[in-house]
Amino acid sequence: MKKIITLSMLTMASFAGHAELRINGFANLVGGLTSSDETLYGYDDKMSFSQESLFAIQISGDINDKMTATGQLVARGENDYKAEFEWAYITYSATDKLNISAGRLRLPLFNYSTSKDVGYSYHWLTTPNVVYNVPFNNLDGVKFEYSDYAGDWEYNLSTALGTYKGESLGAINEGKNTYLLSAEASYEWFKIRGVFGATKATLDLATSDSPSTLGFAAGLAAMRAAGFVELEDALQIRDDTGKFLGLSLQVDKFDWFVTGEITSVDVEDSFAAKDIAYYVTAGIRHEKWTPSLTYQKFKSDPEIKFQNLINQIATSGLPAANIAQLTGLAIGGQLAQDDEYNVWSATIRYDLDTNVALKADISKLSDDSGDVRDATLVRFAVNYVF
Numbered sequence: 001m002k003k004i005i006t007l008s009m010l011t012m013a014s015f016a017g018h019a020e021l022r023i024n025g026f027a028n029l030v031g032g033l034t035s036s037d038e039t040l041y042g043y044d045d046k047m048s049f050s051q052e053s054l055f056a057i058q059i060s061g062d063i064n065d066k067m068t069a070t071g072q073l074v075a076r077g078e079n080d081y082k083a084e085f086e087w088a089y090i091t092y093s094a095t096d097k098l099n100i101s102a103g104r105l106r107l108p109l110f111n112y113s114t115s116k117d118v119g120y121s122y123h124w125l126t127t128p129n130v131v132y133n134v135p136f137n138n139l140d141g142v143k144f145e146y147s148d149y150a151g152d153w154e155y156n157l158s159t160a161l162g163t164y165k166g167e168s169l170g171a172i173n174e175g176k177n178t179y180l181l182s183a184e185a186s187y188e189w190f191k192i193r194g195v196f197g198a199t200k201a202t203l204d205l206a207t208s209d210s211p212s213t214l215g216f217a218a219g220l221a222a223m224r225a226a227g228f229v230e231l232e233d234a235l236q237i238r239d240d241t242g243k244f245l246g247l248s249l250q251v252d253k254f255d256w257f258v259t260g261e262i263t264s265v266d267v268e269d270s271f272a273a274k275d276i277a278y279y280v281t282a283g284i285r286h287e288k289w290t291p292s293l294t295y296q297k298f299k300s301d302p303e304i305k306f307q308n309l310i311n312q313i314a315t316s317g318l319p320a321a322n323i324a325q326l327t328g329l330a331i332g333g334q335l336a337q338d339d340e341y342n343v344w345s346a347t348i349r350y351d352l353d354t355n356v357a358l359k360a361d362i363s364k365l366s367d368d369s370g371d372v373r374d375a376t377l378v379r380f381a382v383n384y385v386f
Helices: 002-016 211-225 229-235 307-314 320-335
Strands: 021-034 054-062 067-076 082-093 098-106 138-150 153-168 171-187 190-204 238-252 256-267 275-284 289-300 339-353 356-367 375-385
Touching (some): 138 171, 171 238, 211 320, 229 320, 307 320
Antiparallel strands (some): 021 375, 054 067, 082 098, 098 138, 153 171, 190 238, 238 256, 289 339, 339 356, 356 375
């Protein structure tokens, strides 16, 4: 840590000799606990201040008339406040309307992708978890952004290309040949946004810290050893095409607002089920107060794929116990993705002073998948920027 900070300071000092640095920061202090031993968003019935708290510094400066450099260091409570570079990229202003950025940058997946970590910038304590909790927020690559007007409409077109590395099911999730296309248009108080992305995804199940995931990985290895190579390869997420779709609508009359986003994540040729997630939020602004309600819904509805390959196990001549075990693994691994739940949240924001907001909310999770895991979470936060 000390070496990283020292190197950063030396780099900034060298850079300062050539350009004026702009240093900004933001922080979220978030505490919460649930009403029972059921967990929600990583919280349980013991008060925690580390799950969603963070402190960040963003540094930017002009390299020349056309180019700027940006870096962002974020220390998250869930990682013992170990500071890491979330962003590190340069931007070239090719024209007044076209910007080209290269390096590690935020994927423009959602309405609040760029400001996802800046709690002060929105009315929630944190962005809606069921939509924004994806394993591929940042991209190592290049992004093209074009902005202009068409009559009274303002629009923004974006294309991003590169690779990502994240975590899913406790295992390393990598995406190669990743691309994302997004289009956004706004007219006074109305905004609409659409996004489509695809990647060649690989999920290394053997790297997981989850016992159930490791058990599934061991079962797939045994399936391959038994000669069912094609079925094992079909079930694995190994250089398979993953797709992301998103749509959002926003009405903001300042005194009141309504916003909704819906997303779909799918790796069709694998054991993974298609995930659908959405939220709808509405609130009012009155002087320093912003009360709001948010409804979130998540659904992962698996289907039994690769049935022809699974049927080959029954005619393989293996002992009945082995047939049952391998068939159960192929089918059970897919059905285990079944999940459906919704979350209601009531949030209140109070703007205490310039650049400082106090927030509190209560969230209720209701499980619709058959598992009994209903939970109620109470959180409060201090968000500020500087």
